[in-house]
Amino acid sequence: MAALTLPLVRNFPEIQMSSRQSRTLGALIFLALASACGESGERDYTGMPEFCQEVLPRVDAFLAGFEHPVGDRYGGTAAVGAIGEIPGGMNALITSDHGASQHQLFVNLMTLVRFDEEYEPAPWLAESWELNEENTEITFHLRDDVFWHDGERTTAHDVEFTYLRATDPETAFPNAAFWESYVRGPEGVEVVDSFTVRVRLEPHAELLDPWRAVAIMPRHLLEDVPPAELRDHPIGTRCPVGNGPFVFDEHQPDAYWSFTRNPAFPEGLGGPPFLQRYVYRVIPEQTTLLTELLTGGVDVYVAAAPDQAPRIMDAENIELISFPFRQYVFVGWNTRRPQLADARVRRAIAFGTNREEIVEALLGGYGQVANAGVPPMHWAYSVEIRDSLRYDPAEAQRLLDEAGWIDRDGDGVRENDAGLRLEFSIKYNRGNQQRQDIAEIMQSQLREVGIAARPEVLEWTTLQAQITDVENRDFDGVVMGWITEFKVDDRDLHHSSAAETPYGWSGTNDPRLDRLLDTLQLVVDRDDARPLWHEFQNELVRLQPYTYFYFTDRIVGASHRIENLTMDVRGEWVSLKEWWIPAEHRRAGER
Amino acid sequence: MIGYAIRRLLGAIPLVLGIGTIVFFVLNMAPGDPVSLFTSPNVPPEVLDQMRRNMGLDQPVHIRYLRWMGAMLTGDFGVSFARNEPVIDVIRQLLPNTLILSFSALLIAFVGGVLVGVFQAVRQNSIWDNASSVVGLFFYSMPSFWLALMLILIFSLGARNLWDWPIYFPASGMTSIDHPFLSPAGQLRDRFMHLVLPTLSLSLVLAAGVARYMRGSMLEVIRQDYVRTARAKGLPERTVIFRHALRNALLPIVTLLGLLLPVLFSGTVFIETVFAWPGMGKLIVDAIGQRDYPVVMACSVLFATMVVLGNLVADLLYAVVDPRIRYE
Numbered sequence: 001m002a003a004l005t006l007p008l009v010r011n012f013p014e015i016q017m018s019s020r021q022s023r024t025l026g027a028l029i030f031l032a033l034a035s036a037c038g039e040s041g042e043r044d045y046t047g048m049p050e051f052c053q054e055v056l057p058r059v060d061a062f063l064a065g066f067e068h069p070v071g072d073r074y075g076g077t078a079a080v081g082a083i084g085e086i087p088g089g090m091n092a093l094i095t096s097d098h099g100a101s102q103h104q105l106f107v108n109l110m111t112l113v114r115f116d117e118e119y120e121p122a123p124w125l126a127e128s129w130e131l132n133e134e135n136t137e138i139t140f141h142l143r144d145d146v147f148w149h150d151g152e153r154t155t156a157h158d159v160e161f162t163y164l165r166a167t168d169p170e171t172a173f174p175n176a177a178f179w180e181s182y183v184r185g186p187e188g189v190e191v192v193d194s195f196t197v198r199v200r201l202e203p204h205a206e207l208l209d210p211w212r213a214v215a216i217m218p219r220h221l222l223e224d225v226p227p228a229e230l231r232d233h234p235i236g237t238r239c240p241v242g243n244g245p246f247v248f249d250e251h252q253p254d255a256y257w258s259f260t261r262n263p264a265f266p267e268g269l270g271g272p273p274f275l276q277r278y279v280y281r282v283i284p285e286q287t288t289l290l291t292e293l294l295t296g297g298v299d300v301y302v303a304a305a306p307d308q309a310p311r312i313m314d315a316e317n318i319e320l321i322s323f324p325f326r327q328y329v330f331v332g333w334n335t336r337r338p339q340l341a342d343a344r345v346r347r348a349i350a351f352g353t354n355r356e357e358i359v360e361a362l363l364g365g366y367g368q369v370a371n372a373g374v375p376p377m378h379w380a381y382s383v384e385i386r387d388s389l390r391y392d393p394a395e396a397q398r399l400l401d402e403a404g405w406i407d408r409d410g411d412g413v414r415e416n417d418a419g420l421r422l423e424f425s426i427k428y429n430r431g432n433q434q435r436q437d438i439a440e441i442m443q444s445q446l447r448e449v450g451i452a453a454r455p456e457v458l459e460w461t462t463l464q465a466q467i468t469d470v471e472n473r474d475f476d477g478v479v480m481g482w483i484t485e486f487k488v489d490d491r492d493l494h495h496s497s498a499a500e501t502p503y504g505w506s507g508t509n510d511p512r513l514d515r516l517l518d519t520l521q522l523v524v525d526r527d528d529a530r531p532l533w534h535e536f537q538n539e540l541v542r543l544q545p546y547t548y549f550y551f552t553d554r555i556v557g558a559s560h561r562i563e564n565l566t567m568d569v570r571g572e573w574v575s576l577k578e579w580w581i582p583a584e585h586r587r588a589g590e591r
Numbered sequence: 592m593i594g595y596a597i598r599r600l601l602g603a604i605p606l607v608l609g610i611g612t613i614v615f616f617v618l619n620m621a622p623g624d625p626v627s628l629f630t631s632p633n634v635p636p637e638v639l640d641q642m643r644r645n646m647g648l649d650q651p652v653h654i655r656y657l658r659w660m661g662a663m664l665t666g667d668f669g670v671s672f673a674r675n676e677p678v679i680d681v682i683r684q685l686l687p688n689t690l691i692l693s694f695s696a697l698l699i700a701f702v703g704g705v706l707v708g709v710f711q712a713v714r715q716n717s718i719w720d721n722a723s724s725v726v727g728l729f730f731y732s733m734p735s736f737w738l739a740l741m742l743i744l745i746f747s748l749g750a751r752n753l754w755d756w757p758i759y760f761p762a763s764g765m766t767s768i769d770h771p772f773l774s775p776a777g778q779l780r781d782r783f784m785h786l787v788l789p790t791l792s793l794s795l796v797l798a799a800g801v802a803r804y805m806r807g808s809m810l811e812v813i814r815q816d817y818v819r820t821a822r823a824k825g826l827p828e829r830t831v832i833f834r835h836a837l838r839n840a841l842l843p844i845v846t847l848l849g850l851l852l853p854v855l856f857s858g859t860v861f862i863e864t865v866f867a868w869p870g871m872g873k874l875i876v877d878a879i880g881q882r883d884y885p886v887v888m889a890c891s892v893l894f895a896t897m898v899v900l901g902n903l904v905a906d907l908l909y910a911v912v913d914p915r916i917r918y919e
């Protein structure tokens with residue numbers, strides 16, 4: 001043995017030392033070691049990708065040079081619990097998930113503009129901007145005091161880089177539709193000076209929106225990465241380097257993300273956040289998550305189920321926050337099917353379904369009936385259609401009679417004159433109780449008006465494959481949900497040109513609707529656009545490509561420990577930077 | 592015996608590769624594909640095609656199979672579609688958590704199960720035997736999912752919020768939020784406290800099964816002539832039971848060990864979800880739902896290997912505890 005190890009020691013003294021060291025430590029105090037690193041301030045990067053081992057020490061060194069602010073409000077840890085991981089993490093070029101977007105926008109990264117309380121664009125990374133007369137050029141003036149967490153300054157080159165990568169088809173940026181009316185590629189962007197950048201576009205509605213929705217990524221770290229490999233880069237989930245108010249600290253997959261205060265965050269934007277540390281915990285089972293909220297394991301429970309609301313309200317020191325969200329649930333109809341081709345039949349389905357009752361029963365009041373995909377808080381929402389298509393079985397019967405569907409053989413189900421029964425399936429995905437309830441309630445209510453609806457459950461990925469398969473469209477009706485952007489654009493759902501694309505489920509082909517959909521995206525001024533938006537929503541009520549069910553409210557349980565916690569349709573994390581915890585409510589040992 | 596072990600290991604290689612092959616083709620026959628994660632009308636079909644190309648999914652299935660097999664044989668399991676990092680890194684981060692959980696559960700289940708089984712056999716048909724049999728059957732027939740939720744409601748929520756017990760257990764996770772600020776001893780205690788409920792819910796079911804086997808096996812042994820001889824020699828009852836009877840009664844239980852491994856892995860799927868324990872069970876279930884082919888493949892191969900190894904260990908242990916068995 002000795003003969004074997006001695007030359008090794010002589011040849012590779014360092015390797016031998018370090019591996020022996022780590023083995024001994026690992027074997028003896030493995031449990032303590034794995035976590036002790038966070039305490040001393042020196043993080044352990046062994047086992048991480050090379051990129052991380054290189055960049056994280058630079059982050060630590062840079063931020064160590066800043067004083068943390070002192071005051072009553074500064075300090076403590078806030079823990080947010082939710083059921084899912086953050087897919088794609090802090091890589092803004094590959095993600096489309098809500099939680100990921102929230103963390104990029106409000107935690108780790110920065111966008112050029114952000115929405116204020118009125119949902120109007122406000123300065124963030126960009127101090128100011130101006131549009132030319134024709135609305136074909138935007139010039140952004142960036143702040144000069146924002147640093148990437150590794151010490152590099154954030155400049156116009158980062159904006160250019162992000163734009164080029166996001167519009168490069170090789171990257172496969174999931175929200176490519178954001179930039180649809182922009183001039184993509186190098187012709188579309190120009191760095192005027194280090195803090196001024198200009199982009200080119202065709203005039204269109206809500207033209208600043210992509211700059212609110214997509215965070216800027218660091219050029220100096222990612223420039224040499226081929227676009228197609230960006231999605232697998234460790235900057236996403238292993239060691240994100242952002243420029244936002246919170247610095248990445250640690251990520252244990254399927255367990256938690258931890259971030260710490262960025263002491264270098266510019267004073268001009270309110271300075272560093274109050275919280276010393278922010279932790280995102282992944283707890284997949286909702287009952288467990290509620291228990292953790294009630295026992296102090298998390299401070300905030302994001303997106304609680306409606307049936308958990310009473311428990312949250314009854315709990316001591318816990319507050320229930322609910323706010324209308326941009327999410328709606330609907331049944332999409334395959335109008336290529338002869339039973340569902342007639343809009344009168346689809347309207348009869350809406351009249352024959354008691355949606356008010358369903359909202360009350362399933363959401364316990366945390367939601368409201370929808371008649372189109374424009375959310376109630378949106379400036380373009382039409383109040384007039386709010387009460388359309390109220391439950392009216394008699395009207396449903398009349399419409400069906402008028403459309404020629406009559407129960408000819410007395411079996412309780414209507415037929416048309418060709419003998420086709422008014423019968424169809426409503427598919428939904430396994431494991432979603434609300435959607436199952438919707439399909440089953442519809443089945444029983446529609447039976448009353450002579451329609452035979454048949455709920456059918458499928459595994460999620462299989463269901464998706466069936467409904468997005470352009471060739472077959474193997475479904476009649478499907479219970480689904482969308483989260484809309486602030487910039488509503490339903491062309492990909494209801495425009496006739498979408499009928500042969502994966503998401504053109506309904507196959508709607510209506511010239512009037514097409515014209516409205518096209519025009520709406522071109523009108524820059526909101527006052528000019530509003531009447532058109534209202535007309536558009538009326539058309540949806542008439543055509544019924546979907547039976548819209550409801551807009552859901554977000555339900556959040558929050559501990560009273562945390563002050564200044566506000567949430568709205570911009571998202572749960574919108575005010576994270578302003579949250580603070582009084583010293584007496586901080587956990588033992590927390591700074 | 593070493594030669595036997597080597598032969599068994601060599602025989603296991605085609606077995607594991609065969610399992611991998613079957614899983615690969617079955618998985619690829621399932622409808623849907625990994626890019627369906629990005630279900631959103633914002634994503635144009637061209638982008639999805641580009642994603643497929645970036646992931647190498649544009650190749651026909653037999654080419655992908657050969658590539659996967661070739662890469663795997665060189666130790667490369669590819670990059671996870673859903674997690675955007677090398678599968679081997681994902682597993683390296685999650686496998687230790689599952690091992691901690693399943694081995695502590697296995698340990699508790701065996702020690703507890705054997706002790707209860709012996710006790711029941713010695714006091715056969717007593718009130719204690721009957722009572723513990725009923726309790727054991729109760730746990731044996733419980734779905735572990737439900738049992739886990741009950742443990743959380745009682746020992747976490749109830750203990751802390753309703754009854755003010757001096758001790759309560761955290762409902763989920765492996766560490767507390769303030770873990771980094773605890774002393775080393777405090778951190779160890781923190782980890783232990785987090786391990787208690789998941790281990791209990793996983794091991795109670797197993798222990799109940801082990802106890803039933805142990806009771807039966809012990810009853811058989813206790814009536815053997817050599818046990819009577821031991822008693823007749825005047826040995827203390829303790830020595831008779833633990834030295835002479837238990838050793839022999841343990842034989843069938845050791846075989847059980849190999850059979851329990853797959854049960855244990857499937858059990859962790861539910862337990863990890865309920866207790867938010869970041870491990871392999873949840874990883875593979877998520878990966879199947881997301882059609883994350885590289886992760887599913889790597890996990891299948893890993894589980895297959897572990898089950899094969901587990902069975903081998905059980906067989907070898909059998910030879911260790913039973914001198915009559917010799918592997919050549």
